[in-house]
Amino acid sequence: MTDTPYVAVRGEATVDADPELARLSATVTVRAGEREAALRTLTARVADVRAALDERAAAIERRDDGALQVYPELTGDNQRVAAYVASLGVTVTVTDFAALGELLAALGGLDHVSVAGPWWELRPQSPAGSAARRAAVDDAVGRAREYAAAVGAALDRLVAISDPGTSGGYGGGGGARMAYAAAESTVLDLTPVPQSVTAAVELRFTLTPPTAFPGADRAAGHQPG
Structure with a gap:
């Protein structure tokens, strides 16, 4: 002592x-009777998402693709395959908040696309x-x-x-979370949290x-x- x-x-x-970043996710999910058909449709719909993001590249700091998932959806008795499901998600980091509403609406207006966000964040430093x-x-x-x-x-x-x-x-918290299925002509007014x-x-x-x-x-x- x-x-x-x-x-x-x-x-x-x-x-x-005030937040410095906004993150959102866009997930493409398709179903088809054959695995190859599901993958073809998924590829086309993912291309639509990437095109929408490319058009607004100035507002985006980063894009991260998730893992590809393809799996059979079974019937209720689990005896046969009812359909094949294919999905792929992308996480987008946005720095231009003025463009955020229009971006969410554009993505939400695409076929087979679900959108969630934004999650408001600060940079680590x-x-x-x-x-x-x-x-x-x-x-x-x-x-x-x-x-x-x-x-x-x-x-x-x-x-x-x-x-x-x-x-x-x-990262990953402290902000609003919403889901959108908006028409492409709709522009959302989002206030940073x-x-x-x-x-x-x-x-x-x-x-x-x-x-x-x-x-x-x-x-x-x-x-x-």
Whole structure:
């Protein structure tokens, strides 16, 4: 046990920021009596999706194709194949939010295409993360000073800092989720949803000798709850 009193605290902060990215998914699903026919139809419909995305390439940062799926759909008694199902999805990352509504409507108007999104996100290195971490440090320092003052001490030196992590706003969450089956002429008006980023930090300070409670000279290692 050390003879130097210390205080260990946890600080937290939440920062709201406008999203920087919007993700959406478009999935093509077709059924046919023969496997080859299902694949042919799927190929044609996927080409339609890619053409729609190519026309709006300036608004798109990234396109990621999912895994191709082809499987038999059985009858109720599982004795024979009723049809073959083929599907392929693509995930699209959009940076031009002004074009997002028109893109969703265009994709939703294509045959055999289901569309979901947008999911609003921040970039992994968004300034909002740094702002939340700085605010968490400020919160922790303020808590430590309050604890120190309560026992007639002051903060002396910062001896440890740890980062439990930052959460929220980064990929796959925090936004609206909708599904569309719109006519191509329809333009959707979508308002970006602010993203919340929460950060936490744990700090440990040594203290000057406490004076505000009996036995202050024996306060070695005291850690407020």
